[in-house]
Structures are given as structure tokens and as C-alpha cells.
Amino acid sequence: MKQKRILPVALGSEPAELVLKNAEYLNVFTGEFLTADIAVSGGRVAGVGSYRGKAEIDCTGKTVVPGFIDSHIHLESSMLSPAAFARAVAPHGTTAAVADPHEIANVCGENGIQYMLRATRGLPVDIFFMIPSCVPCSQFDENGCTLGTETVRRFMTEERVLGLAEMMNYPGVLFEDPATLEKIDCALAEGGMVDGHAPGLTGAQLNAYVGAGITSDHEATSYGEALEKLRLGQWIMIREGTAARNLEALAPLLDGDSFRRCLLCCDDVHPGTLVGDGHIDRIVRRAIALGANPAHAFIAASFNAAQRFGLSDTGAVAPGYFADLVLLSDRDSVAVEAVYKRGSLVARDGALTKEIAENSAAGRKAVSGTVRVGEFSAAKLDTHGRQLPVIGLVPHELITTDEGFACEVSAENDLVKLAVIERHKATGHVGLCFLKGYGLKSGAVATTVAHDSHNVIAAGMNDADMALAVERLKACGGGMVVVDGGEVKAELPLPIAGLMCDLGAQEAEIALTRVKDAAYALGASHDIDPLMTLSFMSLPVIPHRKLTTLGVVDVDAFKLI
């Protein structure tokens, strides 16, 4: 009985547990900033008006807005455990996020999703989930598991599962692939939402994709693309992550009536971004700096997300709504002073006010020791005398070029050996080719973060160092490592599915920086991020050439070379 706790408080016949006195607050219903006392009891806003409480905080000159909601994020991209992620974002005003556990699902399947559900239970940041729709993402790759409609149906009954995650397989939708449409129908039938992923889709094809029930987009990179999608009924998740940044192009959507259909998301965010700039607060700050209507920016960051995902009683400062509140010492610079989750203080002045414990012990085993490469030796990497394709890097891009063939590494020709080693079922499959433009002069760099199947990907100037890197990752259950002359120069263990670490955001960022610097020290080009770049060399859905455990894929021709 939600009203039982708050009715007497709302009426003023009982004091509130907490009152934010004389606060400027965002009224999400009118887009106004009004001034009032905000009474909180039983985890909810009991009243907005004139109230007294057992605890009262003078908020004169400060602003209260609803807690921030990340409408689409792959938590794994932060390389942090869910609890560590919560520790990192709660002080920035994030009170909820909608996660797509796509990465861990590719490694551990349903066990990975179960782990994420368990590990996020009871956090002061509500983590909701969309069930991955495209695992594996391609037939030219080998991942840990295949998820079908049954998985979607099974998880749709979970309390915090809201629907089907980004449908990247838009050809499957447009060509009416039964298995693809079945997943969508299952989610819709269970009352779930279906998120989209269709960069550049337009016109008749976009109509078909949207009409299939796919009602959001976070891939639009231009105002025109986003506007077309919004006009056709998709909620636009304005993405401003660590790598992909679309806010500047899409900020104009926050003006006029279209703001009603805009949300904010990170998609992928690295620990350095969270530590240095923040989370959703960072996006709102930037939007306002770009000239967006502040009320609309805050509404996109809260109420709109709640509306899109049917999160009732969430996203507003109004009676009956959950008291997920952010107190700002300065509104337009989004200076977060205090964060309240269900009415209780979670963070103040950038620091947590209560410990956030890991609670994933139960599921942890199922996502540990996931680097299964079996017996491994340098011999598996031997290419002696063989002609192999050369993939060319394009600075600051994920796309690659066809650079013909080569038969050996070469410092002067900037050619390193690239290997993708299957690590889920110890099949012993190894894909090999050469990579141009990586810059490495000696040693090897390897990581188990290798989209989307997350096998081991290694780049190196000699087989011995590459083999040692693989062994090292096997030993620590996955991670990132730089090796030279038979020595480990730097490493970041990622024991959780080979994707997430046991460190805090700050420590993770420091370790990650050490690993990158070690790679640069071995000559890695400064035009690239030696680890992030490597992690996308195995994603066979981005043109033009990629390497998987099965060999080099001609993405355009949709076939193996």
C-alpha cells in the first residue's frame, strides 16, 4: 500500500522523514523550475509544497532534479563489476540504468545474464535489463553461446527485465527471418519493449524496421537521421559515450516538442570517462553548454526514460513518485551535491555515504575461468612462408581496409601479426592474418575484450611473446596484457568473463593506462587506442576486413576469404 506510508505526511499530520526545504525543483510535467519544500517518506515523495520533517535540509539556491537514468548501456564496457559501476556513477546522480548484457552473454550465455541480474540486486542504482537479441552477432564467428527466443521468454518474467535489447540484425528483420521476428514478438507479447540498432537505416526500410515493433534508436549520428527516426515513432536515445559521441549533432532535438521523445545514453563508457567527466550528468552538462533547454535536458535524462520503459512512479518530483533525487549546487553546470535513492542519501560531494557491497558470490563462479584455449603454444601462431591477408587500420575509425597479402611481420612496413584464438570451447581454432598501421615494433598486445564474441585477440611482432600473452590471459581468467622479450610489461586482469575487473573505477583506469602506455612504449601508433582498436578488429559486422577464429572476413561480400 504505497499511500499508507505517505498519506499522513502529505497531509501534514505527520512529519516527513526528510524535507528538502525551499528547493528549486524541476517540474517534469510543465518544464518549469519551481520552488517548494519536497517531503520524503517511505522512499517516496510524499508532498511538494510546504512541509516539515524529522530531518530538514535547506536547499535555498539549489536545484532538485529527478535521478538520472542511462537508457542504454553495456555495463561490461566500463570493465567494472556492477557494484563497482554503481560506486562510480551513484555520486554523479545516476539512480537507474537500462543495461544490455550483450558482451557477457556472448561469453557465458544465460549464466552471464543471471550473473548480471544477481550482481545488480539491491544496488542503490536500479539496473534494468534488456535481453540480448543478437548472440552470436555473426555466422562467421565463434562465441560462447547462442541465445534464442526461449531465452528471451525465460527472462522476460524477471522483474527487472524490460524487453529485447538492440536488434542489430536489421537484415533479419527486413527479410522476415522467422527466428528474428519470433524474438521480437516474444518480447512484445510479454509486454516488453524492443530497442533498435540500425545505423543509417532510412525510408521504406526504416518504416519496416520500426513497424516491426522496434521503438528506439541510439545509433543516429546526424540530426536528419535522428529526426526521421523520431518522426516515425522511435524514442531517440542520444548517445554520448567514451568513443561514440552524437550529442552535438542531436542536441537540437531537445528543443521544441521533439524533446518528449529524447533520452540520454552512454552505450559504451570506459572507466576513465566515469572517473574524469562523469556519467549522465556529463551528458546533461554538455547539452546545456551546447544551448539545449535545461529543463528538457534534465527531462530527457530522467522522466522520458521512465516513460519509454514503463517505469511507473519514476522520473518526477511529485507525490507518489520514488524519491530518487539529485540535489545540484548549481543547475546549469550540473554540479551534483547530494544523491538520494528511495529517499536515502547515497552520495554527497562526489563521495559515497554508504558502502556498496558486491553481492554476486553466488553467480560469480559461472563467469570465472572463461579463457578456455586448451593446450597452447607459439606453434599455433606459426605462419612460416604462408601468404595471409593484410588488414589496414584507419586512424580514429572502426572500419578497416584491404591491404592485400603478406607472409611475415615487418617493422619497416608497419606489419604485425594478428591472431584471434577461440577461448570459449577450446576448439583450438586460431584465425591469423597481418595488420597494417598498428605501429608495434616488438613484443605483443593481447586482450579478451574482442567484440562481439570476445575471443582472445593478439597483435605481435613475434609468436613467442604472443603465445606468452595468451598464456597470461588464460592464467588470470582474461584481461589485457602487454608482453615483450618474454616478460609481462603491464596487464589488467578481467576475471569476470574476461570483460570486467575487481578494481574500482579509479584503479581500473590507472591499470588500463599502464597497459596502453606499455603498448605505446613498444611502438604502438598514437593515432589509435592500442587496446580498444584491437578489440574491434574481430567484429565482422563493420567493413571492410575483420579477423575471427575462422579467418579473415570480407564484411562487404559477407564471406570468409
Add this chain to the structure above:
Amino acid sequence: MKQKRILPVALGSEPAELVLKNAEYLNVFTGEFLTADIAVSGGRVAGVGSYRGKAEIDCTGKTVVPGFIDSHIHLESSMLSPAAFARAVAPHGTTAAVADPHEIANVCGENGIQYMLRATRGLPVDIFFMIPSCVPCSQFDENGCTLGTETVRRFMTEERVLGLAEMMNYPGVLFEDPATLEKIDCALAEGGMVDGHAPGLTGAQLNAYVGAGITSDHEATSYGEALEKLRLGQWIMIREGTAARNLEALAPLLDGDSFRRCLLCCDDVHPGTLVGDGHIDRIVRRAIALGANPAHAFIAASFNAAQRFGLSDTGAVAPGYFADLVLLSDRDSVAVEAVYKRGSLVARDGALTKEIAENSAAGRKAVSGTVRVGEFSAAKLDTHGRQLPVIGLVPHELITTDEGFACEVSAENDLVKLAVIERHKATGHVGLCFLKGYGLKSGAVATTVAHDSHNVIAAGMNDADMALAVERLKACGGGMVVVDGGEVKAELPLPIAGLMCDLGAQEAEIALTRVKDAAYALGASHDIDPLMTLSFMSLPVIPHRKLTTLGVVDVDAFKLI
């Protein structure tokens, strides 16, 4: 599989069943009026862009908007059967309505609600229902049935039941009456909405009422009242019915961001209004004439209502949405040219294009013969020599005044006898008093439309004519009748629960006018509607004096005199 039918059409690989070519259409997501072809298949919008179809209609210079939704109406107020109501409103662009069967529930209880559900099945106007929350409306009255939480729970599982209807018992909410809160919790627990009814409620009490989960209002009569309610999170249903008209005061809410939370409703509408002016189209027309942003007015009349009630795929001209469309030959005058329901033509140029059949045979019996007064004679109305209270009418108002006492009718003192005869359980209970200001010089006027319990209410200058009127209503199963000198002068039989007739809107209006004219001919004051005024003389929740079967109620003192 909704997409199966429309995907090939959206892609343009199959012709649409229907294409509205080159139409200006309302984009509810951006508030723009754009021009495109609208392709329809399988009852849904398949695509918005450039399309061809088996049937194509040139809409150059015309406007397409989503079908209109009445967000709160008591269908019984139209005095029409549900099918006749649909016949009357479909040509005006109404494609859905959210009905509160409060009147018939007071007469027939769950049978009445069941009848409404059956009678509305398969109509080209979707009728959704909210379950009445206050039956009976007062302890000082005798109605046909009492509805509790069990009724709410039972009906919440019905497909077209959306929640709990207007919670008029706001004291019950504020004083935490367990039975009242239980109904609310039941509806919320079943995922339903709870509509409000709290005229003038403000401040702390309004916070408590809203916080209890009551998320809409249709009683606000001033801009300030509506704004306060909207700011606290209530959806504002701007009411413009036959009697209560709040549009002029509330139209400013349609400007600015607050338009997102506005809906349109009639609450009560008489056949004359439907025939003469229309339904929701009439409200939109007036709003635009009052200077409202046309896009916002149309959005309030469609998309917003769908949003408030969680009607997915409803209220927009976009792929995947139901093709409930209204074609306007002129936008700002809301000139309805054609109406499409699920893509098929329902009406053109004000006339239905297909018959709308009654389908209520099954439940009809349970709502017939509901005038159960048992043995009745003029003797039951005898007040010889007794002093009885006098209720005073206030022209154009529902409130009444205390006019002391009298012991007989008097033409020169403008005093008629007023009787409320219990008609549900033949208890023989009769409430008697005198009424000042009604104007009648001879004969009697009686009706079974008597809010909210709908007993027989009769006003007359002599007991014999009053008794004959009661007998007449008993004979025809309820209705409205005017009697003089032992002769029936005019009548409108309302055989469905004594509330609704078997006539079309036009015929009903003609019959109703005859009845009113007959009353005026007997001297009824032209400052009042002799039937409507009478029907509110028994509603003991409106100050200051009302008459029920138990006697005169002092509404302010909340007691019987």
C-alpha cells in the same frame, strides 16, 4: 505477429490495401504537420513516406490526424445504447472512448457493467472501461447495488478494462478509509490506472490524494486549479460536455510543455450535443478557435489519451500503429470528411458507411424492467397537513438552497411537491419534500434518470398525476414522462436500466425535446432544464439540500433532516 502483415508493404515490395496519398498529417512526436503518403495494411499504418496501394485516395490539401479518444465519459448520459452512441460519434472522428459505467452500475451493479462490456464488443469505436469506484455514492441514499474491491478485482482482468473510475470519495482517501484505499490498491496492483474526481482540492490534501495513486482529473474549472493538479502529476482531462464546460478556462494548458499532460473529455453529453455539435471534434474545434496550438489540441485528443491509458500502438500516424485515422477536409475547423477504424472506412461526410449492429441481446434482459416500485398509488405521495422541507432551485446551478418548510404545493408561491421513489428493490420507500423555483403550474414531471442512485424522481402539482407518471415509468421500464390531468403529454422511454433508450441520437433528441416542451407547457421555468435539473435534485453530494428515498439530506451537515 503484427509485422507479418505490414513488413512487405512498408518495404514497398507489396502494395498497401489503402494509401492516403499526399496527405498533410499530424506527426504527434514532433508536433509538426508533414506531407506524405500513408500506407495502411492489416489494420495498421504500414508506412509513412512514398507508397502505392490497391486503393489510393488523393488527400492533397487535406489533413490526416489520429482518431479521437474521449478520455472520460459516462455513456449513459447520452441516453443512447452503446451501439447508437457509436453510430452518433463515429462520423465525428471518435475511434475510442474510456467509459465509466457509473450510472448503470448504480442500477444493475455488475450486470450493468457486463451489459456495457457486451454491448460495446466489436463496435468500430473502441470502448474501454474504468470500474466505478463509488457505488453507491452516499450512505443517505438507496441504489441498486454496492460494488466493492472484489468487483474491481474481477473486472480488472477484462481486456478492455483499464482501471478504477473517478474516485469521488476523496474524504475516504484522505481519511484512509480501508475499503477506499483497497479499491485503489487493487486497481494499481493489477496494472490499472485510477482516475480522479476532486473539485477544488488543493495543497496538502491534493498532494495526499495524488500520492495515493490517483493520476487524473477532469473536474478542474479554473486554470490555476488545473495547473496545480498537472504540476503534481495528474493528467488533466479538459472537460467540455453538454452541461460542464471548462475548455475556455483550461485551453491555455495546451500551450507550452504542459500540453503533454492534457486530454479531452465530455464526462456527460446529451444526444442534442452529439447531433448538433459533435463529440471530441467539437472540443478540438473550439480549442483551436480559442487560440490553442492546433497540433497540441489534436495530440490531446488522441496520442495523450493513449499514453495516459497505456493503449499501445494507438494515437499516432506512424508505422505499426493502428490505422485509426481521421481525414479532415479542413484542419482548423476540424471538418471531418472520412473516418477509418483499423484501416477500414467507417464514415464519410458525416454518414456511416456500414451498419453498426446492436450486439447486446445476451445481456439485455439483466438491464431491463428495472423500475421495481411494487404496488404504488397516489396515497404514497400524500403529505396532507405535514410540514416538509422546501428545497430551493438556483437557476443554471446544481446547488440548491434551504427554503424552510411548507405543507402544500402552491402555484403562486412556485412550490411543487418533490418525490423520490425507491425503484430498485421495491422497498416502498418514498422521500418527500417541496421544491421552489421549478415553475410547474399543473401536472407532473418524472424521470428514472436521477443521480446517482437513479430512483424515480417526480415533481408535480397533484398526487394523482405524479402517481400516474410513476406508473407510466414502471410500465415502460423507465424513462422520462410528463403528465397532466390524468393524461401522458409526452414521454421518452429509457428501457435500458431506465437510463438509455432504443432510439438513434436524432430521434432521442426529438423525443427529449418533446418531453421538455411538454414540461415548459405546464409552466416549468425556462431558467432550468426541467428534466436535467430534476435528475440532480437527488444527488446528496452537492450542497446544500437534496432529496433521497430516505428524506431530505443536509449535505453540508452530512445528515438527514
